[in-house]
Amino acid sequence: MGTDTTPGRPLGVAAVGYAFMGKAHSNAWRNVGAFFDVPTFSQQVLVGRDGAAVKAAAHRYGWAEAATDWQEVIRRDDIDIVDICAPGWLHAEIAVAALEAGKHVLVEKPLANTLAESEAMVAAAAAARARGVQSMVGFNYRRVPALALARELIAEGRLGTIRQVRASYLQDWLADAEAPMSWRLRKETAGSGALGDIASHAIDQIQHLTGAAATAVSGRLHTFVTERTGPDGPEAVTVDDAAWATLSLGSGAVGSVEVSRIASGRKNALRLEVYGSHGSLAFDLENPNELQFYDGSVPGRTAGSTRILTTEADHPYAAAWWPPGHVIGWEHTFTHQIRDFLNHIAAGTAPSPSFEEGLQVQRVLAAIEESAASNSVTVPLG
Amino acid sequence: MGTDTTPGRPLGVAAVGYAFMGKAHSNAWRNVGAFFDVPTFSQQVLVGRDGAAVKAAAHRYGWAEAATDWQEVIRRDDIDIVDICAPGWLHAEIAVAALEAGKHVLVEKPLANTLAESEAMVAAAAAARARGVQSMVGFNYRRVPALALARELIAEGRLGTIRQVRASYLQDWLADAEAPMSWRLRKETAGSGALGDIASHAIDQIQHLTGAAATAVSGRLHTFVTERTGPDGPEAVTVDDAAWATLSLGSGAVGSVEVSRIASGRKNALRLEVYGSHGSLAFDLENPNELQFYDGSVPGRTAGSTRILTTEADHPYAAAWWPPGHVIGWEHTFTHQIRDFLNHIAAGTAPSPSFEEGLQVQRVLAAIEESAASNSVTVPLG
């Protein structure tokens, strides 16, 4: 067990999982080098449980090999990076083992299904980091160009002091009461429902955009369709369909969160609004190449919300792509994520969001659950 | 004291107050008869404290006379209707006196600054109603054609079962920390801040659209600019700049409310989103002639949010105005309100929203304040 340290050898990459997230990550690995200057790497092996299926997926998605045993893969000398796209309950085991094996690790969000697992991962990441081994959690929406621009504008003070942040993430794939029962709707396998799945993105954005951490939360969870039918007949849904929260931020700002999987007509509507003393921003992931910016320094006669089409060469990540006005797709949030991950590995610096940041989001989610279980009473965060 | 009962005599109208709301109500009285069939009435007398100013306003706004003593006016035989546009702390005294004098009463929202006053008004209204004297509270946004249409579509079941309702009302006239201190920012004169002023509209809409009353709330209030300077120097702001709440509705739906006076770039953004099992609606008061309707019964290939321009002859109130596509302004929410008020008076039926409905909204607001004062813990509504 170790890593081949031949100078100039391409970084060997293994990915675990080939479902929705595996497809998206593979796409990013296959394309990142065509658009960005990154260290040389080899899209080496795709890992999955079903041998035939993973072989077909590896071929389709551009991996040189397929494998079924992730433990064996992380022992390989030619593998330097492990990208974990497996379900949440497997994150901790694979990530800790890979880090201990000296592999850089990228893991999909949420970091893990439990705080205990997340804490173990953070410990492993810290130890690995001391040895020059990097890790990152996949809050990919930080790398939507419009949201990266939003963060820059906020950090530069273009909005003044941030006071109020509104985040919602609305989908409708469970609006139909006839949609079937699945592992995603059982607490023991999924951890939570809309909360962990999509509120995690919303909360990461609130904290990342403002640069401020939640210090207290009040929350609420609700399941509108309490029973669904699966292969084994009707069964209770034990996770939330929707969640609400308010967050006190360390900066003095207040954030609000509302997420839903039953919001008929909303498909992937992560919406963010940031209100500062001198301006505001708005964003909708269904229209990801646009950022709305209200610049309070413009005199009232021509002030208003400006639709910034984030395809100009001076927008984050945009110079690598196409001419102005030629938009990019949702999937390239992952491409940008891998670009930054690779460059950090090459530079020997720690990428962000770190496992610590992932854990902190998990703690906010846990506090929301705690508040929800106590009539929404405010729960402080340590 | 009494009312002239000569048959066919035009209804005599008196209005109290000529500031923002007085201007808006006067405009409605001046125009309602040009567009709608209503009982004959006379825009008789405008009442205010400053004799010269009220005389000028009466002339400008189309009133036959001006007066300074509302008590004298409500004793006049030729006055049948009293429209109260004075500040909230005067509502109860004038309304109760006018009702007792046998005058029909329209009062601006919020019903009153305190629950005690509101309850007294409700008692007076109930007693008057028994005598055929009508009363109404001015939640004028119920009569935006788009929102009246929204209510119809919901009531007809076009959205299926309503599950999630989102209401926000965002303005920015206090975003500037240099905006001066005023009576609106003192608890003793204003009662509350954004909560009473604009969350009242949001809450009325949630309940009116869904036809369901709040049974429990969790709330939060926040003042971002805690001190402002007035004519007498710096002074503490004692009302909220922003408020948040979640509402359990009797129907099983969950509502959320967020309001703000410091949301830079939002001018009058009352936004409503209603999600049902089979469709959804969205509305923004900055664009009041449009309703967005997602009809879940349309097959997926052509489904989507439909922008309904509510200027067709079969839209509520619209036939009276202009041809399709010729939009109307904010002010005609009041015109529609007075049209309905007058027709109820003529029919001898009770208009809605009644004082009881106004009181119920006040109770929800009070519960939000109570929750906010107790770390957002859920407060049941009796």
Place this chain on the structure above:
Amino acid sequence: MGTDTTPGRPLGVAAVGYAFMGKAHSNAWRNVGAFFDVPTFSQQVLVGRDGAAVKAAAHRYGWAEAATDWQEVIRRDDIDIVDICAPGWLHAEIAVAALEAGKHVLVEKPLANTLAESEAMVAAAAAARARGVQSMVGFNYRRVPALALARELIAEGRLGTIRQVRASYLQDWLADAEAPMSWRLRKETAGSGALGDIASHAIDQIQHLTGAAATAVSGRLHTFVTERTGPDGPEAVTVDDAAWATLSLGSGAVGSVEVSRIASGRKNALRLEVYGSHGSLAFDLENPNELQFYDGSVPGRTAGSTRILTTEADHPYAAAWWPPGHVIGWEHTFTHQIRDFLNHIAAGTAPSPSFEEGLQVQRVLAAIEESAASNSVTVPLG
């Protein structure tokens, strides 16, 4: 015949016509004084052919009297202003007579159905103007606040040199092939179809916004539904359903026009786009309280189209109305028109658009017809 010159006497106003335009103009007369400082006037007499109907309309729309003989009315000493809302074929006769009688005249667009009539009106207007009698043609969309702002921004050079202007006016009330035959669809009564009715607005805007007159045009007309059924059975439609044109402007800019009455789903979509060397503007009359402004002087990173909500106190006409974000309706383009007309009368200055401007638009329309009749070959304007 003459005018009572008693100092301080209110200006007496007569309006001719009480259909769609009469209703809109009456509304403006009834309301202008409540919002703007204008000379004192009396909404005196409404004129129409049907005695009973005009009497009812006068009562409903706020006129003191009704009359059926416009010739008699323009001889009255107490009438100072004649507002002509009658059909186009009556414009010339009434306007010339009224001007000769010393009455200020406001006439709806288009100025007249024929160039000969328009020229007679211009001659009468010029002669009257020399005697201090004013006249104006009703291109009311110049007084949409957003379009008045557009003109200001262009005149101030905020867009640089104007190069390309796009105007379209799309409606759909004739999309249905079953819509009945009417006088509006016969050349002898209507003059033309979409061309005179709505392209006139588009062309006036192009010239007014840019401050440049058309010097040559290429045009095309088309009738998609060539026969419709009226009370007397099927009949040929002899006017255009749609029209297209390009305009060379004296400034070197190029304008394009496309108008239609069969554009399914467009209700009142007068859309304007102005492209300059350093910025651009866009407007849609279905959303008349907004102007889109692209300010080319903003650095690319935050440049984009800004949605200006034209309800701020420093927007044209807006201070008179409601607080920011409280929009006004289509009808107040007429209110603004009358405000400016009255103030010019009081000041003894000539209002704009003058009859000469109205005639010039008629000449552009005639040149488009001429081009359309000659395979779209370019027709110069004198």
Place this chain on the structure above:
Amino acid sequence: MGTDTTPGRPLGVAAVGYAFMGKAHSNAWRNVGAFFDVPTFSQQVLVGRDGAAVKAAAHRYGWAEAATDWQEVIRRDDIDIVDICAPGWLHAEIAVAALEAGKHVLVEKPLANTLAESEAMVAAAAAARARGVQSMVGFNYRRVPALALARELIAEGRLGTIRQVRASYLQDWLADAEAPMSWRLRKETAGSGALGDIASHAIDQIQHLTGAAATAVSGRLHTFVTERTGPDGPEAVTVDDAAWATLSLGSGAVGSVEVSRIASGRKNALRLEVYGSHGSLAFDLENPNELQFYDGSVPGRTAGSTRILTTEADHPYAAAWWPPGHVIGWEHTFTHQIRDFLNHIAAGTAPSPSFEEGLQVQRVLAAIEESAASNSVTVPLG
């Protein structure tokens, strides 16, 4: 010279050109197999004049080899497909040679710079087709899912009879008068300006969406910035900055076209509006995952423009990508194009748009130029 006919051998692909279009096509080749079921192929060789540059590009974009001599490449037995992304003046020579060598050919639009060249290409394509060798011209916007859906809805009669089609394509990369002279602005190298470059797309869309060919046109061209400075100093611009046209279509519909490279603030705004007797559609390429559909069969009360987010599984091409609401980028118009091209090759059927279709668009462009040179007089198309 020939083609290796070993059964099951992957199709060998060569691409000529690695600038903007070469990058876009390479991206499509690199990704098509990960999303769609296509015949097996090998992304074999990238051809360019500069040996070092093409080698770097080949590596970056996923090609196995680089080469500098296209003539040599098309003689290779292992090459089955030639994808021509070189400038327009090279299209004819390469395409004809490749077709004669038995290679399937995909060529970027416009087909060629002259009609003579285009006709030669059509002849070669027809001859090759008879031998089972396929060819296609790159009007990639036919394969935007929203536009493919538009065509389906029109073909199904959902809009009724199509009457009026509006197409504009607005960009602003030449708005700045300081933008430098280049080969694209000289008639001898570029053929034309906005006309050939972007009006070609607009015209192809009008004809493709409606299924009707232009039978006559009136056109106009204009150059707003007549001189620009290049490396050799100031020089006359000899192509158009903007173009306008109206098109008579064989079906009886009328189309209009307006294109510009100086439309400040528009980046890539290909906008299409199609008006039928019973509905309409609208599209904007700056927001390519949306189609606006006005369904005239919906009763007026809920009728309006529906924003269809074309990411549902039953939308064209969409099932291959991501879940609903997860949008794709501009570049995948090319991915879809190659998917269809490959499948036609495998099936032995002729793909569309054919060279004949490309030539027909060139003829429309030529007629517009002819009309523009003759004062916009209508020019019939044979």
